[in-house]
Amino acid sequence: MSRITGRTKVCGIIGDPVEHSMSPAMQNAAFQELGLDYVYLPFRVGRDDLEKAIEGVRALGIVGLNVTIPHKVAVIPFLDKLDPLAEEIGAVNTIVNSGGSLAGYNTDATGFLQALIERGIEPEGKKVVVLGAGGASRGICFILAQNGARLTLLNRTLERAQELARRVAGETGREVKALALNEANVTEALRTADILVNTTSAGMSPRADETPVPAKLLKKDLAVFDIVYNPVQTRLLREAEAAGARTINGVDMLVWQGVEAFSLWTGRDAPVEIMKREAMRALRRED
Numbered sequence: 001m002s003r004i005t006g007r008t009k010v011c012g013i014i015g016d017p018v019e020h021s022m023s024p025a026m027q028n029a030a031f032q033e034l035g036l037d038y039v040y041l042p043f044r045v046g047r048d049d050l051e052k053a054i055e056g057v058r059a060l061g062i063v064g065l066n067v068t069i070p071h072k073v074a075v076i077p078f079l080d081k082l083d084p085l086a087e088e089i090g091a092v093n094t095i096v097n098s099g100g101s102l103a104g105y106n107t108d109a110t111g112f113l114q115a116l117i118e119r120g121i122e123p124e125g126k127k128v129v130v131l132g133a134g135g136a137s138r139g140i141c142f143i144l145a146q147n148g149a150r151l152t153l154l155n156r157t158l159e160r161a162q163e164l165a166r167r168v169a170g171e172t173g174r175e176v177k178a179l180a181l182n183e184a185n186v187t188e189a190l191r192t193a194d195i196l197v198n199t200t201s202a203g204m205s206p207r208a209d210e211t212p213v214p215a216k217l218l219k220k221d222l223a224v225f226d227i228v229y230n231p232v233q234t235r236l237l238r239e240a241e242a243a244g245a246r247t248i249n250g251v252d253m254l255v256w257q258g259v260e261a262f263s264l265w266t267g268r269d270a271p272v273e274i275m276k277r278e279a280m281r282a283l284r285r286e287d
Contacts (some may be wrong), residue, residue, distance in 0.1 A: 013070030111257030
């Protein structure tokens with residue numbers, strides 16, 4: 001902290017809550033690794049204070065923000081422009097301030113895709129089952145559809161799944177099936193699936209004993225991506241691994257969305273391995 005001066009550039013994250021965020025550990029380690037005069041701070045911002053917080057970004061010259069729950073959609077009216085992908089998805093998780101002009105991006109979607117590709121999994125032509133239709137699911141469904149996946153979306157509230165499916169289909173031209181999230185539908189959807197993505201909170205600490213999919217439905221020729229990152233190894237991933245499936249945990253998506261945000265703010269390639277290491281260290285401290 002002693003190196004912070006009047007020239008230090010400020011980035012951060014806004015949300016409510018933000019105390020649990022791994023992003024400060026990741027981003028500050030990345031700045032330090034590259035010798036950049038930046039600092040990354042968490043800012044807890046309630047729903048009623050969002051517009052004032054965004055005006056503060058302009059007034060204080062904050063160069064970039066990550067945006068987390070519950071502001072990813074609500075922040076859009078306060079921005080000056082959107083990246084085409086963020087506009088298509090209708091959600092923003094990264095803001096870049098260029099001389100007071102605020103641009104919104106969605107690096108959740110691209111971070112998810114990069115995490116898949118890093119493991120040698122290409123979505124093109126794959127049958128993908130996505131559980132949940134919340135904010136995280138929105139970006140994931142769009143990026144999968146854009147990259148040629150055949151989607152089945154399941155959510156406890158069927159109407160919400162249908163609404164998201166219609167939006168994704170309308171924007172991408174890809175057919176998306178929407179079903180209620182229950183064991184019968186999950187059983188049928190997974191029968192011919194190549195990839196399973198969990199975007200629900202099932203299995204997230206402190207409810208780590210929960211799983212959205214019975215172990216008997218998991219199989220060897222399935223790739224299972226659980227975007228929950230605390231715990232790193234959810235019950236779903238443990239049982240998928242025991243069934244012989246390929247598994248990807250939520251830390252990968254967390255890191256890759258942060259990598260892209262880092263590059264947007266600094267114009268530099270992020271030190272990916274450093275960010276992974278610091279995310280894991282921060283998670284161990286949480287435990």
